[in-house]
Amino acid sequence: MIGCAHKSTKKSPPIVPEFDPIVGKVAAVYPKKNYLLIQQYTNFNFQDDTIFYSTGSDKQAFHLQLSGQKLSQFWVADFSSGSPEIGDPVYMRRISSDDSEAPAVNP
Numbered sequence: 001m002i003g004c005a006h007k008s009t010k011k012s013p014p015i016v017p018e019f020d021p022i023v024g025k026v027a028a029v030y031p032k033k034n035y036l037l038i039q040q041y042t043n044f045n046f047q048d049d050t051i052f053y054s055t056g057s058d059k060q061a062f063h064l065q066l067s068g069q070k071l072s073q074f075w076v077a078d079f080s081s082g083s084p085e086i087g088d089p090v091y092m093r094r095i096s097s098d099d100s101e102a103p104a105v106n107p
Contacts, residue, residue, distance in 0.1 A: 025038070035076060038074065040074070051093040054091065
């Protein structure tokens with residue numbers, strides 16, 4: 001029996017990775033109370049299913065939970081793990097692909 005394999009010459013389109021935007025940086029850390037202040041770089045709206053996280057100098061990511069408290073350009077966020085440091089970048093990831101699924105929150 002003779003087999004013949006046909007190699008496709010059609011190339012699939014390249015996968016373009018989506019990067020989470022940096023929306024701010026850690027401005028102050030209060031480790032005894034497990035919260036920090038985020039200095040925002042730009043105005044942004046976020047939904048209930050938006051994830052905020054940061055990465056430290058050791059490149060380990062940790063989740064940030066925005067409390068809804070805001071003063072000028074600073075947001076208050078809680079953290080339960082990790083060792084945030086002043087100057088660490090803060091990223092935002094939208095889970096929902098359809099912006100109409102959840103109302104925008106901008107406390």
